Amino acid sequence: MSVAQQWRDARPKVAGLHFDSGACSRQSFAAIDAAATHARHEAEVGGYVALDAAAPALDAGRAAVAALTGLPSANVIYTSGSGNALDLLLSSWPGERTVACLVGEYGPNLAVMAANGFEVRALAVDGAGRLDVDAAARQLAADPPAIAHLTALASHRGVAQPLAEFAEVCRAAGIPLVVDAAQALGHLDCNVGVTAMYSSSRKWLAGPRGVGVLALADELAQRLQPRVPPPSWGLGIPAVQMLDGVESNAAARIGFSVAIGEHLAAGPEHVRARLAEVGGLSRQVLADTPGWRVVESVDEPTAITTLEPVDGADPTTVRARLIAEHGIVTTACDVVRAPFEMTKPVLRISPHVDTGVDELEQFAEALRAVV
The missing domain is CATH 3.40.640.10 (Type I PLP-dependent aspartate aminotransferase-like (Major domain))
Structure with a gap:
């Protein structure tokens, strides 16, 4: 059984999409x-x-x-x-x-x-x-x-x-x-x-x-x-x-x-490999999303993907609408997270090992809809 399937089977069914493990993941x-x-x-x-x-x-x-x-x-x-x-x-x-x-x-x-x-x-x-x-x-x-x-x-x-x-x-x-x-x-x-x-x-x-x-x-x-x-x-x-x-x-x-x-x-090594894979898939799916720039390179070995608004979208508002209208949980990162480096708020997704391409494409569609 794959790491993704083990993770999914060990937890309650998620309500919507949970792309927020970097804030608070889902317990087993x-x-x-x-x-x-x-x-x-x-x-x-x-x-x-x-x-x-x-x-x-x-x-x-x-x-x-x-x-x-x-x-x-x-x-x-x-x-x-x-x-x-x-x-x-x-x-x-x-x-x-x-x-x-x-x-x-x-x-x-x-x-x-x-x-x-x-x-x-x-x-x-x-x-x-x-x-x-x-x-x-x-x-x-x-x-x-x-x-x-x-x-x-x-x-x-x-x-x-x-x-x-x-x-x-x-x-x-x-x-x-x-x-x-x-x-x-x-x-x-x-x-x-x-x-x-x-x-x-x-x-x-x-x-x-x-x-x-x-x-x-x-x-x-x-x-x-x-x-x-x-x-x-x-x-x-x-x-x-x-x-x-x-x-x-x-x-x-x-x-x-x-x-x-x-x-x-x-197996920590299996989890690490799957998280890196999820991160790569995320960046590929989101690469051409209108109004956003993907910050990380495709091959960055992490599952965190940062979206920087390029057309004035407010990440806090976008996050709220994604939850209210689509049941998708993400993170809006304000500049207080890195006050001497960040110049504007960003939207972050941090899906865990159970995330697939279908869920990422669903998120990309919802992001276009709310913006």
């Missing part, structure tokens, strides 16, 4: 049932007793994250999302607070960096917004930051960054590399030897909303100094334990554990 029956079962168990025996009983399931989720990131399962921390994960990491950072990142860095990430007192330095990119690895290597050597940060796949453009190559540069320079894998985990190969990686549950891994993960290399996990409780208290509690608080939506975490387990069972 198994993930939904696992979360509901835990919530029921909390009602039966009490939340903390149920949490203790769920330890094996949560540990299995940590092991699955470790398999995808290459970072130790003992240092995998559940969070409430990607933004929370980055804030936990940066607020616990010891010493100098400088970070090198892309010009097109995700706006909310920049806000978290600023809130934690980090000075941001821009890394060189090419005309497509892709990191120029050689130029970045020279920058890091000339003026090393405390952290290099790379969003491996942006939310406003489906360009895959050279993660493995940059990880090698950072290792050679002795600079910790922190990776935002919110769009990349479950989409691209992220097991490339980085210092820290964080992601969300709800995107390509198709887990519940309100869950995220932060994974750390051993050396960094030992260095972090969480702000709560104050380090001056000298309690001797490991940083990983302090960051991974007990008070949480355990049911959602268990749903995430099941979802990432399903991803591993399907």
